[in-house]
Amino acid sequence: MGGLVARDSELEAISRLLAGQTxxxxxxxxxxxxxxxxxxxxxGIEWARERGLRVLVARSSEAETPLPFAALIDLLDGVASAxxxxxxxxxxxxxxxxxxxxxxxxxxxxxxxxxxxxLSALRSLAESGPLLVAVDDxxxxxGASEDALAYAARRLEREPxxxxxxxxxxxxxALESAFGDQQxxxxxxxxxxxxxxxxxxxxxxxxxxxxxxxxxxxDTTTGNPLFALELxxxxxxxxxxxxxxxxxxxxxxxxxxxxxxxLDDSARRVLLAVALDADLRVGQLPHPSGVAALQAAVDAGVxxxxxxxxxxxxxxxxxxxxxxxxxAEKRDVHRRLADLVAxxxxxxxxxxxxxxxxxEPLASRLDAAAAASAARGATRMAIDLASHAARLTPPEVxxxxxxxALARHLNDAGEKQRxxxxxxxxxxxxxxxxxxxxxxxxxxxxxxxxxxADIAALLDKALAEAGDDPVLRGxxxxxxxxxxxxxxxxxxxxxxxxxxxxxxxxEQGSPDDQRLALNTLVWTQALRGRPVDEVIKRYYALPTExxxxxxxxxxxxxxxxxWRGEVDLGRPVLQAxxxxxxxxxEAHALARLHLCELELRAGRWDDVEGMLDDWAASxxxxxxxxxxxxxxxxxxxxxxxxxxxxxxxxxRAVEKAVTTGVRWDWLEATRALGIAALLAKDxxxxxxxxxxxxxxxxxxxxxxxxxxxxxxxxxxxxTESESYDQAQAVLDVLAERAADQDHPWAAAGAQRGAxxxxxxxxxxxxxxxxxxxxxxxxxxxxxxLFDQARxxxxxxxxxxxxxxxxxxxxxxxxxxxxxxxLGSPGWATDARAELERVGARKSASSxxxxxxxxxxxxxxxxxxxxxxxxxxxxxxxxxxxxxxxNTYAKLGIRSRVQLAAAMQGTDxxxxx
Numbered sequence: 060m061g062g063l064v065a066r067d068s069e070l071e072a073i074s075r076l077l078a079g080q081t082x083x084x085x086x087x088x089x090x091x092x093x094x095x096x097x098x099x100x101x102x103g104i105e106w107a108r109e110r111g112l113r114v115l116v117a118r119s120s121e122a123e124t125p126l127p128f129a130a131l132i133d134l135l136d137g138v139a140s141a142x143x144x145x146x147x148x149x150x151x152x153x154x155x156x157x158x159x160x161x162x163x164x165x166x167x168x169x170x171x172x173x174x175x176x177x178l179s180a181l182r183s184l185a186e187s188g189p190l191l192v193a194v195d196d197x198x199x200x201x202g203a204s205e206d207a208l209a210y211a212a213r214r215l216e217r218e219p220x221x222x223x224x225x226x227x228x229x230x231x232x233a234l235e236s237a238f239g240d241q242q243x244x245x246x247x248x249x250x251x252x253x254x255x256x257x258x259x260x261x262x263x264x265x266x267x268x269x270x271x272x273x274x275x276x277x278d279t280t281t282g283n284p285l286f287a288l289e290l291x292x293x294x295x296x297x298x299x300x301x302x303x304x305x306x307x308x309x310x311x312x313x314x315x316x317x318x319x320x321x322l323d324d325s326a327r328r329v330l331l332a333v334a335l336d337a338d339l340r341v342g343q344l345p346h347p348s349g350v351a352a353l354q355a356a357v358d359a360g361v362x363x364x365x366x367x368x369x370x371x372x373x374x375x376x377x378x379x380x381x382x383x384x385x386x387a388e389k390r391d392v393h394r395r396l397a398d399l400v401a402x403x404x405x406x407x408x409x410x411x412x413x414x415x416x417x418x419e420p421l422a423s424r425l426d427a428a429a430a431a432s433a434a435r436g437a438t439r440m441a442i443d444l445a446s447h448a449a450r451l452t453p454p455e456v457x458x459x460x461x462x463x464a465l466a467r468h469l470n471d472a473g474e475k476q477r478x479x480x481x482x483x484x485x486x487x488x489x490x491x492x493x494x495x496x497x498x499x500x501x502x503x504x505x506x507x508x509x510x511x512a513d514i515a516a517l518l519d520k521a522l523a524e525a526g527d528d529p530v531l532r533g534x535x536x537x538x539x540x541x542x543x544x545x546x547x548x549x550x551x552x553x554x555x556x557x558x559x560x561x562x563x564x565x566e567q568g569s570p571d572d573q574r575l576a577l578n579t580l581v582w583t584q585a586l587r588g589r590p591v592d593e594v595i596k597r598y599y600a601l602p603t604e605x606x607x608x609x610x611x612x613x614x615x616x617x618x619x620x621x622w623r624g625e626v627d628l629g630r631p632v633l634q635a636x637x638x639x640x641x642x643x644x645e646a647h648a649l650a651r652l653h654l655c656e657l658e659l660r661a662g663r664w665d666d667v668e669g670m671l672d673d674w675a676a677s678x679x680x681x682x683x684x685x686x687x688x689x690x691x692x693x694x695x696x697x698x699x700x701x702x703x704x705x706x707x708x709x710x711r712a713v714e715k716a717v718t719t720g721v722r723w724d725w726l727e728a729t730r731a732l733g734i735a736a737l738l739a740k741d742x743x744x745x746x747x748x749x750x751x752x753x754x755x756x757x758x759x760x761x762x763x764x765x766x767x768x769x770x771x772x773x774x775x776x777x778t779e780s781e782s783y784d785q786a787q788a789v790l791d792v793l794a795e796r797a798a799d800q801d802h803p804w805a806a807a808g809a810q811r812g813a814x815x816x817x818x819x820x821x822x823x824x825x826x827x828x829x830x831x832x833x834x835x836x837x838x839x840x841x842x843x844l845f846d847q848a849r850x851x852x853x854x855x856x857x858x859x860x861x862x863x864x865x866x867x868x869x870x871x872x873x874x875x876x877x878x879x880x881l882g883s884p885g886w887a888t889d890a891r892a893e894l895e896r897v898g899a900r901k902s903a904s905s906x907x908x909x910x911x912x913x914x915x916x917x918x919x920x921x922x923x924x925x926x927x928x929x930x931x932x933x934x935x936x937x938x939x940x941x942x943x944x945n946t947y948a949k950l951g952i953r954s955r956v957q958l959a960a961a962m963q964g965t966d967x968x969x970x971x
Contacts, residue, residue: 093285624804700885
């Protein structure tokens with residue numbers, strides 16, 4: 060098949076992929092260098108084109124790994140912007156900048172935007188017919204392209220887009236992982252057999268090898284076709300029958316080195332040039348000598364021409380050329396390449412690689428090139444260029460600006476360790492004043508052994524360094540107040556005072572200084588339970604400039620609405636914030652975090668789980684380095700009622716938070732542990748966990764009771780433990796703040812708590828029951844369905860204890876249905892246990908099934924798979940499986956095969 064030797068099974072897999080005869084969306088060819096995976100990959104491309112597929116091709120190379128978006132430039136090389144009509148204009152503009160088709164604006168495109176644009180581009184191209192994305196040497200795929208392609212791969216579903224990938228053995232790439240095990244097929248391309256080796260040498264080199272010699276060739280090359288061919292080339296023209304020894308070097312890789320060394324010098328230099336610049340074009344070679352040298356390299360089989368682009372016939376040949384060339388020759392080739400390439404960033408990079416000593420004019424050019432690369436979003440390239448600029452700076456020339464510029468690039472790229480090493484090493488040599496203050500503030504973003512303790516120490520040093528300079532002092536006070544308020548959650552009164560002073564001082568600085576201070580003041584005021592509208596108005600009245608990363612007051616507005624229980628008002632605010640920050644990866648990630656937090660309050664578990672799954676797989680999963688993800692998972696599992704999972708996730712978050720000193724995550728994770736303990740009836744643990752949250756917020760001056768909403772749950776734990784005086788003390792604070800702040804959530808919580816204290820302090824009364832019912836209704840009006848269901852659970856439990864059997868049964872049946880609808884199986888089980896103690900009635904018309912269980916069962920009987928049922932009902936697959944398990948148990952069956960008959964039986968009962 061395909062003219063390749065002994066590769067039928069691999070070629071059949073490729074054929075199935077291209078014909079759409081398999082459920083996988085990606086085929087990965089994995090094998091050692093020279094084993095033939097690229098030949099298979101190239102055959103797949105040829106077949107795809109013959110079948111009419113649009114093919115996007117990228118050949119990754121080691122030389123291009125540091126170059127951002129190199130693979131995307133290859134893949135979309137033949138795609139005109141006019142073809143991408145389905146890509147929204149902002150995305151297309153960002154993509155054009157990344158692909159060097161457009162000049163950057165004053166704000167570089169964020170990687171997240173480019174990733175979204177790549178997804179839109181693939182979808183747009185696939186509208187015209189099936190599309191194949193083919194990437195060779197995946198292990199060398201540049202990080203920016205890999206992230207973008209992985210982002211797209213996770214989100215492509217029914218579009219006719221498939222991937223053909225080839226790579227060496229090693230760690231699975233992010234692109235492969237994006238498909239998961241179900242949608243990716245992996246083929247281990249193995250060495251050839253003895254017979255296949257004979258056939259290969261005969262078909263490619265015309266060699267007829269005696270068996271004893273063939274066996275030695277095979278044993279020497281271990282069946283690797285590349286090495287077998289290289290060894291075979293040394294045998295062409297010899298008398299093989301009388302050959303005594305094989306001309307084999309000590310290491311097989313040296314066969315390629317020997318071949319490179321035997322090249323004509325001009326051809327070898329062409330190969331070296333291609334190895335040092337993987338984007339070299341035919342027209343960039345000097346004429347006519349360059350054309351002759353290129354032809355010699357092509358004739359020797361070491362360089363291949365694809366369109367107008369040059370590449371090494373095999374990466375090992377390029378590696379051999381680099382390994383053999385003296386450093387002086389490589390510098391000379393870099394110097395010559397600088398005269399050939401058109402792009403200024405690549406030109407100055409070649410010049411830097413060709414230069415050993417100091418060179419201030421070149422360092423200045425590198426500064427400009429680094430800034431231009433950063434403006435395109437090519438942060439890794441900017442780091443390389445800025446690093447060379449610093450290296451080439453003469454000792455007598457101040458390099459402060461270069462050091463700080465490199466630090467900013469490292470910070471933008473998430474290179475926290477290198478940022479820390481650079482600034483820690485250079486800090487003492489930086490001039491006093493603004494440079495040191497800037498360095499201290501940037502170091503707070505780095506890798507710190509003691510977490511928040513180190514941040515506080517750095518900020519103290521920065522404040523001392525700022526001295527009486529009002530602008531510098533204002534910057535540091537803003538950082539200090541922000542750290543106190545939203546990292547350590549301590550001393551909120553002092554943090555608020557610092558923020559107010561920072562705002563006053565910032566008026567002598569730039570609009571960015573003022574934005575920084577005002578944004579910090581929004582945080583401190585919100586946590587102190589005060590309105591923030593006027594501060595936000597001042598923020599947006601400032602002249603329009605680029606705001607500091609992730610410092611946007613809209614996210615605080617949305618959070619504050621969530622704290623107040625006004626989730627239906629907060630949701631559109633945070634959704635709009637997420638849309639507006641699509642070009643800022645960090646702000647976009649924070650918007651998702653806050654939407655998760657809001658939906659956790661609302662009890663919309665499926666929405667939360669979808670966002671968390673997206674978070675775990677996303678490009679920005681490492682941007683939010685504190686245990687935000689873990690504590691959200693802990694709260695989600697507590698809401699679903701999965702006690703052990705909640706303990707694991709929240710426990711992990713607590714452990715990380717203690718290590719880093721991030722008190723915000725500690726508070727929320729501890730609250731999750733308290734809720735899980737309440738469900739598990741571990742009242743001592745629930746009281747301890749929830750008390751620690753409540754007491755911390757009281758002690759540190761967090762006045763908004765909904766910021767860390769432990770109060771009502773703590774009242775429940777204390778009343779269940781018969782600690783009525785303590786419960787009343789919590790309730791008094793909650794009620795006071797509800798009144799002072801006109802706080803809807805706190806008001807509903809205070810109403811719930813007061814009823815619980817009355818019921819457990821004396822005895823159940825109809826008035827207390829009505830108060831609980833009213834509190835549940837208040838939660839319902841706010842859209843807080845989980846709080847509503849839990850309040851009703853308390854009501855049903857109290858009625859059951861008071862032997863109000865009928866009323867308890869009615870309430871608890873509603874509670875079971877509510878928890879099942881939310882997707883809270885653990886809580887539904889708890890409510891069902893209460894119902895069983897009452898003596899639940901079963902509805903003949905439903906066969907004992909809830910409405911949700913019956914709908915799931917009906918769809919299953921229709922033949923829908925669990926995923927299809929989940930999509931139809933807009934729930935998760937886990938929720939579908941939960942309802943099916945309950946249905947099987949209630950109907951006394953074990954499988955779908957029995958479900959149709961069992962459901963028919965319930966219908967007959969209903970008709971009777």
